[in-house]
Amino acid sequence: MDALESLRARLGELADLTSVEMLLGWDQLVMMPPEGAAARAQQLGTLARLAHERATAEEIGGWLGELDASDLDELNTDIVRLARRDWERARRVPDDLAAELARASTDGQEIWRVARERDDFKAFAPALERNVELARAYGACVAEGDQSAYEGLLGDYDFGLATNDLRDVFGALAAALGPLVAEARIHSPRRTLQVPVEAQRLAVEATLGRLGVEASSWRVDVSAHPFTAWMSRRDTRVTTRYSDGEVESLLSSLHEYGHALYERQIDPALERTNLGHGTSMSIHESQSKLWENHVARSPAFAEVLAGELQLGGFTVTAADLHATLVGVEPTAIRVSADPLTYPLHIILRFELELALIDGTLAVTDLPDAWREGMRRLLGVEVPSDALGCLQDVHWGAGSFGYFPSYALGCLIAAQLWEAMQADVGDLEELLRNCEVTPIQQWLAEHVHRHGRRLDTIALVEHATGRRPQIESFLRHVSPLLSA
């Protein structure tokens, strides 16, 4: 085998291992008997160790060194470019630090879980301190050129993002959204709708079916937290959950569908290469948010959803259903936030984690900073640390730099939706009839097919002609401000 063949064989092997890890994770959350957990952790640990060893092996450097760039076609040029980037990035992390990060993440999650239960930030502080220090060290290792440690961390989720750009975009977004919240609470107040679980289930299955979810290459299951797993392009598994008196399942099933469709519509030629997955967390989140915010929360699609709820004998007008799906009410809790205030929760986390990593915020000062931020951004008084800075697992698990993708996803989704509208025409009319093929095709062409060939910013520019910006999102939420 020549160097290119050897490299591609290794990348194929690594792609297979990633799929296998995903299956183990899916099985654990959906199928595994609970007492299988300890052995499953061992199995996942072994796979991760093997994959890391094979991904960082010396011989990859040898193959990369032998390759003559001028001999490579366009696809192989991208494959080699990303292989070099991934390999160099992974090799910059000392084994000791990698092992310490893994241990601290496991420990931190458990300490966080107990501390949150007891509303005891002090019990969590030392673990958070350790995670911050390790993340700072890790970020410094993987930072490119003159990037900061935080930018190094961002790169794991969204390669190429700059802290200053995020600061600008999020600053403008916070300034614009703040004044809108009070207005939206009046014109689009939060409502509840008591939909029986069985009617939700029938509506979710029927709606997903109309979007192309078929048993031949999909599974739809129930899990404690909705998620999506892709074992291959033709083996996609979404999960949802149903609770009485909530309509979350209608939103979350469309959200997961967006993640799933992205992975399914990547160019088949990229399968089993290092390019064959979604390019970043924020683009992935833009895909889920597009189907959640712009499809499931649209007035037109509410007609489809209301129709499918009839299957289970539940009657609601499209207008009432739509009002329920978009109602605004600031809350202390991110995961139950409405579409307008959601990005403000993320902006708070971005500000705080950046300050923690930069060293301008001490861990002990986090609870107060959180309260101040919630007051400033959302006008919400935080009732306890459990419902404040202890509510998310991310920092306990040592994940810093992940949060921004949630808000960027909302912005990019809105931007893509407008670009699509300009190309395809009246999207509301299509949604009213659940004619989603033009939407799927536009996304395939402009976003999905590229896999990892374009990074976040380049992909957004390619698809919309602009870098990520806030105007589209503000236009998207504007109907919430008037009855």
Next chain:
Amino acid sequence: MDALESLRARLGELADLTSVEMLLGWDQLVMMPPEGAAARAQQLGTLARLAHERATAEEIGGWLGELDASDLDELNTDIVRLARRDWERARRVPDDLAAELARASTDGQEIWRVARERDDFKAFAPALERNVELARAYGACVAEGDQSAYEGLLGDYDFGLATNDLRDVFGALAAALGPLVAEARIHSPRRTLQVPVEAQRLAVEATLGRLGVEASSWRVDVSAHPFTAWMSRRDTRVTTRYSDGEVESLLSSLHEYGHALYERQIDPALERTNLGHGTSMSIHESQSKLWENHVARSPAFAEVLAGELQLGGFTVTAADLHATLVGVEPTAIRVSADPLTYPLHIILRFELELALIDGTLAVTDLPDAWREGMRRLLGVEVPSDALGCLQDVHWGAGSFGYFPSYALGCLIAAQLWEAMQADVGDLEELLRNCEVTPIQQWLAEHVHRHGRRLDTIALVEHATGRRPQIESFLRHVSPLLSA
């Protein structure tokens, strides 16, 4: 790490990979959307290649060389003994031959499938010829000392079996069973019982529940062919299938339970070592046959099963149910054979595959030899090759030396049952009340806990005081000969 630690870490890794392969196989047959098949084959191929590479690596020889046997405790002595045996055995197979065997197995199964559908032995003959030659070469590689190639093949399934011993045991068994068949057909004729699927399902779930199958560490699912998978000691998954007008599910669920219980009762200290699995195919089959033949087919347990069928509103007397579960009728097809004639099907296959590997039977002569054997052993006229020598996938897949374990399993099960009876007392009385704890405990102590520490013959001698023999089985089937 010293040599022992390094070796044990590698064995732990290999155990994890085996569990992961098992999960992928289970998922494929029970959960996977059908279009996921191609990618799954790639994933399984990658795992098998990685596991083979890590199992045959040079460094294992280094660790084995460094180890000082006198420093090892009893457990580590066994671990090192088996590690050396497995490593040397795997290293004896040239990479080219291993790759050719894998390819021929995949090709052969597909050619076999088509040939059987068309009842066209000639179309299958070249693939079979190739499989026989490759198996002969492989068997010669792995044969120990003066073993024949066939004995080398046997060793993959049952280490230490000798062809001459099998010939003796099976010869005696065929001679003894032949004359009994006619008698059994009169006294225990085959009957059918039309049990609705829902009643079967309820009875299977209730019965397994009474044997300790709980959701906390088991799954029971449906698949096209019943099988058992163990992802770890506390994550066991059995499958069954239900067809109208058949009571197979009552037998096959107990059969699979026997496999499952074996793996669950292995000494926890052997977990993630090379000793932590069932020791051989024939011992595994003895465990499934014990629960199928000696529990599910016992007159006493028929009372339990008949009671559980009532859950689904189906009424049958224990006597009628028992008569249905044991009825004798020679047939051309192995998988639907009754408990008396089943071993005769295996003996035929043993004779023929031994002759194929020894070269005393040409592939082209197989169909005639099959017809002659069926006539001689079972008094059955074979209607076609599809229902004759093309009925099993094994030889198409390149598996030679596997069949004997099916018959040995029946013999060993009967022998264990008698030994248990001698220790525990009246087993029928226990079964009548579904008090299976003493049975489970006896099996744990005498069979299961040892894992791979004892090979087939040694284990049978240890548990029963004798080598495998036919008398127990003949006593077991004797009630079929008188009303």
